[in-house]
Amino acid sequence: xxxxxxxxxxxxxxxxxxVVVVGLxxxxxxxxxxxxxxxxxxxxxxxxxAMGPGxxxxxxxxxxxxxxxxxxxxxTEDLAIxxxxxxxxxxxxxHNTNLCKPLPRExxxxxxxxxxxxxxxxPQLDADFADVMNLLGVHEVxxxxxxxxxxxxxxxxxxxxxxxxxxxxxxxGCRGSGFCELGCPNNGKQNASKVxxxxxxxxxxxxxxxARAERVLVERGRAAGVRAAxxxxxxxxxxxxxxxxxxxxxVAASATNSAALLRASDVPDPLRLMGTNLHLHPGxxxxxxxxxxxxxxxGVPQAQECTEFLKLxxxxxxxxxIVSGAAHPGAVAGLMPGFGAQHGxxxxxxxxxxxxxxxxxxxxxxxxxPGRGEGVHISYSLSRxxxxxxxxGMNEAARILLAAGAREVVLPGAPPRRLATMAELDARKLxxxxxxxxxxxxxxxxxxxxxxxxxxxxxxxxxPRGEHHRMPGLFVADGSLFPTSIGGPPQIPIYTxxxxxxxxxxx
Amino acid sequence: xALGLRDRxxxxxxxxxxxxxxxxxxxxxxxxxxxxxxxxVARALGxxxxxxxxxxxxxxxxxxxxxxxxxxxxxxxAPLPEAASIGALEAALDFASHMPPDKRGQLADLLVLxxxxxxxxxxRRARFTRLSDEERDAYALAWQDARVPVVRGAFGxxxxxxxxxxxxxxxxxxxxxxELFDGEHPPLGEEE
Numbered sequence: 157x158x159x160x161x162x163x164x165x166x167x168x169x170x171x172x173x174x175v176v177v178v179g180l181x182x183x184x185x186x187x188x189x190x191x192x193x194x195x196x197x198x199x200x201x202x203x204x205x206a207m208g209p210g211x212x213x214x215x216x217x218x219x220x221x222x223x224x225x226x227x228x229x230x231x232t233e234d235l236a237i238x239x240x241x242x243x244x245x246x247x248x249x250x251h252n253t254n255l256c257k258p259l260p261r262e263x264x265x266x267x268x269x270x271x272x273x274x275x276x277x278x279p280q281l282d283a284d285f286a287d288v289m290n291l292l293g294v295h296e297v298x299x300x301x302x303x304x305x306x307x308x309x310x311x312x313x314x315x316x317x318x319x320x321x322x323x324x325x326x327x328x329g330c331r332g333s334g335f336c337e338l339g340c341p342n343n344g345k346q347n348a349s350k351v352x353x354x355x356x357x358x359x360x361x362x363x364x365x366x367a368r369a370e371r372v373l374v375e376r377g378r379a380a381g382v383r384a385a386x387x388x389x390x391x392x393x394x395x396x397x398x399x400x401x402x403x404x405x406x407v408a409a410s411a412t413n414s415a416a417l418l419r420a421s422d423v424p425d426p427l428r429l430m431g432t433n434l435h436l437h438p439g440x441x442x443x444x445x446x447x448x449x450x451x452x453x454x455g456v457p458q459a460q461e462c463t464e465f466l467k468l469x470x471x472x473x474x475x476x477x478i479v480s481g482a483a484h485p486g487a488v489a490g491l492m493p494g495f496g497a498q499h500g501x502x503x504x505x506x507x508x509x510x511x512x513x514x515x516x517x518x519x520x521x522x523x524x525x526p527g528r529g530e531g532v533h534i535s536y537s538l539s540r541x542x543x544x545x546x547x548x549g550m551n552e553a554a555r556i557l558l559a560a561g562a563r564e565v566v567l568p569g570a571p572p573r574r575l576a577t578m579a580e581l582d583a584r585k586l587x588x589x590x591x592x593x594x595x596x597x598x599x600x601x602x603x604x605x606x607x608x609x610x611x612x613x614x615x616x617x618x619x620p621r622g623e624h625h626r627m628p629g630l631f632v633a634d635g636s637l638f639p640t641s642i643g644g645p646p647q648i649p650i651y652t653x654x655x656x657x658x659x660x661x662x663x
Numbered sequence: 664x665a666l667g668l669r670d671r672x673x674x675x676x677x678x679x680x681x682x683x684x685x686x687x688x689x690x691x692x693x694x695x696x697x698x699x700x701x702x703x704v705a706r707a708l709g710x711x712x713x714x715x716x717x718x719x720x721x722x723x724x725x726x727x728x729x730x731x732x733x734x735x736x737x738x739x740x741a742p743l744p745e746a747a748s749i750g751a752l753e754a755a756l757d758f759a760s761h762m763p764p765d766k767r768g769q770l771a772d773l774l775v776l777x778x779x780x781x782x783x784x785x786x787r788r789a790r791f792t793r794l795s796d797e798e799r800d801a802y803a804l805a806w807q808d809a810r811v812p813v814v815r816g817a818f819g820x821x822x823x824x825x826x827x828x829x830x831x832x833x834x835x836x837x838x839x840x841x842e843l844f845d846g847e848h849p850p851l852g853e854e855e
């Protein structure tokens with residue numbers, strides 16, 4: 157069958173398989189070829205469509221609705237944080253900026269000690285990370301691909317003598333067009349849709365697109381399949397429902413959609429854990445205005461980081477991950493403070509802006525509940541401590557930009573602060589009370605932790621292998637698994653845990 | 664401008680509603696819910712609310728007027744075009760058309776409240792689309808800087824749609840020297 161629209165099954169249709177996987181982002185596709193190559197009859201369901209490089213038009217207004225859940229309008233209930241999550245065959249790996257980091261050792265030890273995940277201390281985890289990074293061709297971004305934005309940020313971090321450096325990416329065929337976030341037009345990403353899914357299909361795996369999972373089917377206390385809506389990927393219109401009957405159900409639809417799916421199903425949850433513990437890595441941007449042209453939208457967007465203010469393990473410490481960023485004009489204009497004449501003057505400086513994103517390794521947590529259609533309800537508020545961390549991170553990001561030679565930095569608080577010197581920054585830096593919902597605008601691209609793993613069924617949703625504590629045959633294979641925020645890019649950890657869950661499913 | 668009979672009826676109905684709601688319109692919306700609030704306000708306006716995630720012509724006009732306010736760059740020393748001259752409203756509506764029906768419905772409901780909001784928030788009792796440019800600026804600022812976070816959030820949601828519609832138009836790119844960059848390198852990994 158290969159890959160087909162779910163409409164091919166027909167309203168009321170039934171598909172049978174050994175394994176059904178819901179969601180083709182990073183975790184599901186890493187597991188998908190494992191089963192297919194082992195001869196298991198596996199069917200994968202994906203809400204979005206399959207898109208090739210030729211369909212990546214580089215136009216924001218066209219690609220954002222195609223590549224992101226809810227037409228790129230997903231947000232927390234109070235609208236304070238936009239939550240950008242991918243859809244389509246490849247999920248968020250279609251639009252991410254290819255950042256690759258294995259799970260930090262501090263996080264592994266934290267989880268081992270506090271959630272009974274001692275297995276993670278086994279060398280097998282390191283071997284799994286190495287295998288996954290090798291498979292995806294992960295390498296440091298080479299010197300000749302460092303654009304002006306990233307070069308300036310490296311200069312600022314170095315001038316301050318702070319921890320940080322070059323990031324690793326999974327790219328091959330990249331021409332440096334800078335359209336990573338809108339889908340690569342040059343097929344330059346070693347992502348799920350390029351590396352993993354074709355291999356699974358060649359080995360007999362089946363994919364149904366335009367399939368929105370509505371419920372996990374349960375029989376005699378075991379997961380028995382999935383009921384899904386047949387959805388037109390372009391209009392979102394429903395055209396009926398169908399079922400996939402399978403002995404194993406693997407949910408890999410992201411920390412929001414997987415949790416919402418399980419909560420909408422008859423999956424036992426006596427302690428009401430499912431959907432709680434949501435972490436987001438909410439991020440705010442800080443811009444520096446340079447005399448020279450920066451043109452941050454051209455070239456590899458995110459290649460430099462600063463980890464000076466990032467303590468990853470448990471306990472007190474700074475929790476701000478500072479990383480370079482870029483966006484195209486429609487998104488930048490939406491995030492930039494104000495409107496009218498001052499906004500227009502700021503937009504004229506677009507080519508002179510270097511941009512840093514301050515992403516929180518968040519202690520705050522929220523919850524997810526099912527919504528209508530592809531919608532989910534996301535409740536999440538930053539703790540007082542996280543607001544303080546955000547303010548601190550924004551101040552230090554501004555310092556990096558000034559150290560790199562910015563003639564002015566813009567801290568988008570309420571009102572935005574425009575500062576020209578280190579002395580001015582020290583005198584007028586942001587405090588926790590100077591930042592609040594909607595000032596600055598926050599964006600989150602890393603939801604995680606809503607169906608987290610652990611040894612104790614009273615304190616976790618799934619076991620260390622990824623199988624639900626109270627529902628045999630139901631597995632989780634996405635960022636929902638993480639017991640805490642991980643403080644860095646999640647794609648490699650999600651891919652890797654997808655592979656580990658694949659092994660558990662195989663028994 | 665003299666008001667017609669229909670406008671005078673709407674004016675009285677909205678005045679009554681604004682008095683009933685009191686000083687804290689945002690709290691009233693939160694207490695009755697966005698959908699119900701929009702339904703009541705639309706009825707007072709004498710307009711259809713826009714069902715099923717669609718926008719009525721008057722809601723499109725509200726969005727267009729808001730976009731004009733947000734992207735009014737005539738005081739900027741650069742050749743930035745007027746939103747209405749480059750199809751920015753159509754682009755914004757097309758962008759919104761890809762949202763799920765629930766989200767489009769919320770956006771349509773926000774436009775109902777935004778249009779009628781001056782009755783509760785000032786600067787004078789009139790629909791948003793009938794305010795002068797200066798009055799619209801003041802009114803939009805009141806939403807942007809509102810004490811209640813969810814009002815700021817609503818404004819942010821409307822702003823992102825307006826800005827996407829305007830700045831995604833190629834006619835705006837020359838002024839900011841943006842272009843669809845092709846990349847300047849041979850494909851990574853294939854030149855070695």
